[in-house]
Amino acid sequence: MFTIVSPAPRGDDLEYTTTRHHPSVKDEIDMDIEEQGGEFGEGPSRLASPGETITSAQAFMRGHGTYVENEDLVSALTGTIERVNKLVSVRALKSRYNPEVGDLVVGRITEVGPRRWKVDANARQDAVLMLSSINLPGGVQRRKLESDELQMRNFFEEGDLLVAEVQAFFADGAMSLHTRSLKYGKLRNGHLVMVPPALVRRLKSHFYALPCGVDLILGLNGYIWVSKHVKQSEQEGEEGFDAEAVYSNKNDDIDVATRTAIARVSNIIRALARHSTPLTDVLLVEAYDWAIDQDISVKDLSAEETSEAMVAAITFRA
Incomplete structure (x- = not known):
């Protein structure tokens, strides 16, 4: 038996509806499902429970979290129903983060090694941030020297929080991160909130400035950073950036x-x-x-x- 694996739908095409559970996706394909007698269109909820019949197995292909029984597609776990064309899968509500290249994540440094840091990103294994994948004083394009290796804890040390982007994957499946953009890097002046990754969708932007004077970073790995609002730096270029401010461990004064x-x-x-x-x-x-x-x-x-x-x-x- 072959199992067809397909990436999850991108968040740009999703439409939120008034439901407590995951947002419904209402498009032309959903209309086809309703016409074929599928159960996606019945009610606003997209939450499936183990053993619950989702739709007909003759009209759709089964993905992760589903199985076929009596010509019906049945959920194998508790989660939200996701569909790409004719492929139907169930995404567990409580599970480790499944990374994709380009994802924005919030993580915590767990170990400082030779020319690399290990980062807890709520995935199945720690992510890796290479010394060559961060901004360094003097410009990001310069070569990394031995003196940089000796000062790695001046950039990130155990316990530091950071926001980064998934750059690639190593042979063992560990994800490689980078913070080369000035919008990435060490996090300060805020509070970390952890939620199930399934509640954070892939959107065009994961950086928000709320009207109440709070900045928000929605990490796709379920780590959310809530912090004091900081105006964007006037320095648009990456050369000559203020390394002491970017890698500082001191929080700013925050009013009540x-x-x-x-x-x-x-x-x-x-x-x-x-x-x-x-x-x-x-x-x-x-x-x-x-x-x-x-x-x-x-x-x-x-x-x-x-x-x-x-x-x-x-x-x-x-």
């Missing part, structure tokens, strides 16, 4: 209002994640405005009743 906004956004993200709600900047802004309108304190956002009311208010709004 900004700290409160960071904590509120972090608790909102956790509340949405508990209810399997996909995370977007629009949804987070609506949830933030709802919390302000209802005069909900930061601490109360963690309460189950409050989070249920918030999710119901923002996801089932007409």
Whole structure:
């Protein structure tokens, strides 16, 4: 028996609907499925449970997380239904991150080795950030010298958080990262929130500046960075960048209002994640405005009743 493997659909083509679970994909192919008697069009939910019949196995091909029984395509796990043309698969709600080249990830340095760092990126194995894949003082195009190897902990050390892009894969399947762009690099002035990777979709941009004065980085690996808003540097070029500022371990002074906004956004993200709600900047802004309108304190956002009311208010709004 052959198993057909296909990449997950890109987030640029997805359309979010008012549902607590993963967003529905409503397009011409979905209309074809409904006409053929498939069950994708029945109700807004895209969540499947083990043993649940998804659609006919005669009209569609089975992908990961599914199996065929009595000419029906059946889910083998709890997750969201995904489809590429006629290939139907189920993506587990709770699983390790499955990287692709070009993905933006947030990670934590776990080990400093010879000419490389190991990074925890919530994948099946640690990622690798090579010394040759970062910005260095004097310009990114210069050769890496032995003196750079001796100063590796001046750039990143154990416990540091960073945002990077997946560049390639090694023979053993480990992903290689790079931070050559000035929008990547060490993270400061914020808070890390961890959610299931399935709740973060691939979009055109994963950097957002929320109106409440908080910057947001949605890592596709489920690591989300919530931080103080920082204006873009006037230095557009990469040569001669301020290495001390880029690789500094000291946080800036953060006022009480900004700290409160960071904590509120972090608790909102956790509340949405508990209810399997996909995370977007629009949804987070609506949830933030709802919390302000209802005069909900930061601490109360963690309460189950409050989070249920918030999710119901923002996801089932007409």
